[in-house]
Every structure is written in C-alpha cells, then in structure tokens.
Amino acid sequence: MTGGENFLDSAGRSDWEQLVALLASSGLPTAGLEEHLPTTLVVREGDRILGSVAIEMYGSDALLRSLAVSAECRGRGLGRRLAISALDLAGSLGAARVYLLTETAASFFRRIGFRDVPRPDVPERLRGSLEFASLCSSTAEVLALSLSDRSPSREAGQM
Numbered sequence: 490m491t492g493g494e495n496f497l498d499s500a501g502r503s504d505w506e507q508l509v510a511l512l513a514s515s516g517l518p519t520a521g522l523e524e525h526l527p528t529t530l531v532v533r534e535g536d537r538i539l540g541s542v543a544i545e546m547y548g549s550d551a552l553l554r555s556l557a558v559s560a561e562c563r564g565r566g567l568g569r570r571l572a573i574s575a576l577d578l579a580g581s582l583g584a585a586r587v588y589l590l591t592e593t594a595a596s597f598f599r600r601i602g603f604r605d606v607p608r609p610d611v612p613e614r615l616r617g618s619l620e621f622a623s624l625c626s627s628t629a630e631v632l633a634l635s636l637s638d639r640s641p642s643r644e645a646g647q648m
C-alpha cells in the first residue's frame with residue numbers, strides 16, 4: 490500500500506504517543522482507542538505519523554473513528570485515502586455497516602457515501618462504545634454507510 494513518500498501501515502504500541510498528539514491537535518477524543526490499536530491504520534512518513542483512522546468492531550457493525558490528518562498535510566487526499574482504507578478494513582473484518590460520529594467533517598463523509606442516521610437508530614452495541622459515550626452529549630452528527638452500497642466512482646472522487 491504505497492503512495493509516494495507516505496505509506497499506509499497498521500499502528501503499533503510505539504505509535505501511541507504520536508497518535509494521542511495527532512488526535513488532540515485535531516480535536517478528537519482518544520478514550521477507548523488504545524484497545525483498538527490492532528485495527529488502527531496510520532500514514533507514515535519516516536518516523537512521523539501524518540494521519541490515522543481506526544475501526545472498532547461490534548458484531549456486523551463497525552465504528553469508524555479517529556480519522557485525522559496533521560494540519561500541514563491536509564488537502565492532499567490523505568483523509569480520503571484513510572477513510573476508504575478503513576472501509577476496506579471493516580469489510581475484511583466482516584462488517585456490513587460502518588457508523589461514525591463527527592462534529593466537523595459530515596460533508597467530507599457524505600461525499601464518500603455516508604448518510605445521516607438519527608441517533609435512536611444506532612444499534613445499542615455501538616451506543617455503548619466509549620467514542621459514543623464521550624461525544625453523546627455533544628452536537629456530533631451520526632452517519633452510516635452500508636458496505637454493500639459502496640460506490641467506487643464516488644470513493645474515487647468522481648462526483
């Protein structure tokens with residue numbers, strides 16, 4: 490999975506401090522993420538982590554979280570690449586549907602194919618996750634995508 494000088498990789502324990510710093514500077518919570526490091530992806534450039542995304546599995550439902558690109562690297566397609574890779578990962582782990590919460594990037598995810606979901610429609614097992622708990626009283630929007638509805642042209646950015 491190469492892409493110029495950056496490459497996409499699985500996160501490991503030694504990435505934790507950089508991940509926390511990236512998420513904090515991006516205004517995203519880290520609660521509960523550590524136990525999902527095996528299903529966290531990062532974009533590396535040398536020893537630096539430029540971006541991240543994580544998948545939490547809850548039966549056939551997945552939660553996409555912690556999508557962040559360092560401020561100076563935004564606008565180069567890394568965010569889209571990470572989001573698509575997270576969908577691939579969720580599918581390979583057996584997810585049928587992927588949910589997410591966002592306060593700042595709903596339109597980014599709609600362009601990939603996510604659709605708005607009323608909170609009461611979110612499966613109970615996802616609502617119990619720390620990500621939902623930490624954002625539950627906020628203005629975060631909930632979006633979801635059925636992996637069977639994925640559109641390659643939309644994901645490639647051909648709107």
Ligand SMILES: CC(C)(COP(=O)(O)OP(=O)(O)OC[C@H]1O[C@@H](n2cnc3c(N)ncnc32)[C@H](O)[C@@H]1OP(=O)(O)O)[C@@H](O)C(=O)NCCC(=O)NCCS
Pocket residue numbers: 515516517553554555556557558559562563564565566567568569570590591592593594595596597646
């Ligand atoms: C959201 C985020 C990951 C996007 O990363 P990025 O690398 O800049 O995204 P890309 O370069 O792949 O952008 C793809 C497209 O989405 C658009 N876009 C980027 N961020 C967006 C946002 N927050 N809202 C709406 N559209 C956005 C870009 O303008 C680009 O549009 P284009 O194809 O017309 O040029 C990044 O802005 C970020 O880390 N934000 C802070 C953390 C956050 O909000 N994460 C999401 C919640 S989990």
